[in-house]
Amino acid sequence: MKLDFVNKTGTKVRKEDFKKLLLKCCDVIKCEVDGVVGLSLISDDEITELNKVYRGKDEPTDVLSFSYLESEEIPRDDVLGEVFISVETAKKQSIDLGNELRTLFVHGLLHIFGFTHDTNSDENFMNDIVQKILT
Secondary structure, three states: OEEEEEEOOOOOOOHHHHHHHHHHHHHHHOOOOOOEEEEEEEOHHHHHHHHHHHHOOOOOOOEEEEEOOOOOOOOOOOEEEEEEEEHHHHHHOOOOHHHHHHHHHHHHHHHHOOOOOOOHHHHHHHHHHHHHHHO
């Protein structure tokens, strides 16, 4: 599994930390696919535009993820999905930015691999997996 990492914010983070989380996530959820996952750290303006285009919401959000596992629109043959995190929003909702970025990345990864939080039960299950991956 590979990580395609883009940091447009200047925030000091280590790509290796996210790569380790990607590998641990795949181990915990028993990934049966191999490929590339994209992670982009972006601004509120950039995530607002994505949120507007893909979700119809003209406002920033903390994380967006796009899964290409069952999609016809794949940027490259080996890309499984992409996670976009607004560093500005992550800063606003946490006192520990590093932990918040890791949590949001794992949350986005789980969405790429088909996990949802549409019900309370799903949300609790997903949160349990996030915590297992982060520890």
